[in-house]
Amino acid sequence: MTDTRMLDQGTQPIRFARGWHCLGLASDFADGKPHAVQGFGTKLVVWQGGNGELNVLDGYCRHMGGDLTQGEVKGDHIACPFHDWRWGGDGKCKEIPYARRVPLRARTQRYETVVRNGQLLMWHDPEGSAADHELLPPELPDVMTDKYTPWSWHTKEINGSHCRELIDNVADMAHFYYVHFAFPTSFRNIFDGHTATQFMESKGRPDTMGGGYGDENSTLKSVATYYGPSYMINWLEVDYKGFITEVILINCHIPTGPTSFTLQYGISVRKPEGLDEKTCAYIAERYTESFGDGFLQDVAIWENKVAVQNPLLCEEDGPVYQLRRWYEQFYVDVADIAPEMTDRFEFEVDTTKANEYWHAEVADNLAKRAAAEADAEAAAPADA
Template sequence: MTVQQKIEPYVIKAEPRPERYARGWYVIGNAASVTTTPRMLEVFGTKLVAYRGEDDGAVHILDAYCPHMGGDLSGGKVCGNSVVCPFHLWSWGADGVCDDIPYAKKIPDKAVIKSWPVLERNGLVLVWQDPENNAPIPGQEPAEMTDWYSGEWTDWEMRAIPIKTLGRELVDNMADMAHFGPIHYSTVKSFRNTMEGHKFVQYMVGGHQILTEGDGGLITSVATYEGPAYMTTTMTGSMDGHPMTVHLLVSHIPVDMGNFIINFGVMMRKDPSLSPEENQRMLDEYTEKNIESFHQDVAIWNNKCIIDNPLMCDGDGPIHMVRKWYSQFMTNVADIRPDQVKAREHVTIDGPTVDEVLAAQRQ
């Protein structure tokens, strides 16, 4: 008689985490979200102020607390290209250097606060975060979306969604093929991931709870992370019998180590057969349906635990692959390993490719 070996329960592990935020570009909103009225940003465990200069029209982002007596610059006002503290009217230039104290004969040499690198691209405003305080890495800026500049697409329809967990949980979705059925009521016909350098891509073909292609047909989805927090997805399908091609934006920005905000956006290719009002109606309807879909994920994220040693099975997507890729942004630049950035591909479900489906739809 053989004695059955006792198997110990699996122990979930979550490693201690020092306060550190991934290196990269983060969306704070669309271009219209920053004006000459100072805007408070509670991000990266601190408070920043974003404003648009009256003279140069550019967006500037500074540390929000005045080092004089701790006043909050986001409660002040913009004067020229500077922001003026409401407490004692110290004025801080776009470079972070104090440029005026109305009652002082000499500005202290140490009167400098941090000025954060800013990028305006694709109708969006992004800020660069680097725990080593290095300048933005050349070649890691989000690529220009020619569609946004073409006039053939709508502008971004934006929403901000608060989430109570680590940003890495969102990035896991890029490889988590198995969650689409239970969470999004979608069917997956093919699922493939690639990584190289600062990019990670998900290619998926299947059914969808929002978009369809005919009756029970296929949609295509190509989702691309450029850095740790800027992801755009191009999807094709139809809604209410109208063919649709949309770009989705999903860019999370940490509030602190246990909370982040998803800046979610939708752009839609305009249907020339529809009026502007009808195109806007379709955009609004699709956006709201996507928000509902996202809240299906939110309900999971807000209640699940952090698990650093997930117990995987052979049908899962490459969670370890996407986490290794993501880890480069939590690593000092000098310590990045080749395996964190080398080109790799993983096919979870081998089926019709995105290119094959698009080619068949064009016929």
């Protein structure tokens, strides 16, 4: 018998999460052309019909398997490139130009859609339920107005990880220091119903080169809430040398396979009063780069780690198991959702011990850097 703790890598869920998923900016699909989106183990076709509505169907024609994303939008319908079968946004075949009648069973998989905050969201449920509009993320009333900069939207394909790795970050206080180069000075979670929220305050580390959350001149107040399994709104207040900026970060993903997903993130910045449009755009671009760097720091971890079903935790690691129980509600039938998945749960991490150690480590790093710079200066040849 060994005392060694073994890693349980488990098996990834075969099904995909029930809930609202963001496919991207609605404007990117509003050009009258078919668009391919990889998701839920298949390919989806997205198009805007002549009536202005955005539609999402399974990407393969039910006639003989033609790729609808290679087809053509004709009126309100998407026409298959193979035999010109024309499908409506309701999933029904509307016309077969060479046939007298459309077969009664000519239906395909459709997905209900909503445009929210300038983004196209679709409802996915393995049980085939109607979309639950009460579970939509909230409207952001000032976004998409001249009070905020336009969305800066980015996409990254993640391979080798289940999307739960992304969700785990909600409860992970310590990784903000080691991965994102910040001191989390306050950190707590609330899980309630279909939402999971992280409240954090942090400041950057002076012993790193910045990037992500790590600018030593910045302090950060963050409230990040997942609305369902895949769509997070992160309200950020950044204090940079006394200059306050309000940022809204959307962090969302589309599962593409058991060990892959498409990460998407968008940033919009409230325009500071008294600044011209060019300066506001510059500020938004800098924050986009900064938080984009933060996502890439996570990606480097996800693509090289293994899944762990039985993580070995200390007190400061936060409520990882409780978060995973919350997340499980989206992977079981509605009838099997247990109270412990949705009951309100609150937890605050005591960051005292962590910050005592981290500040000492940073001070030591700075002292070593100063000594190395002094040695380098002393060894440099004198100017002629």
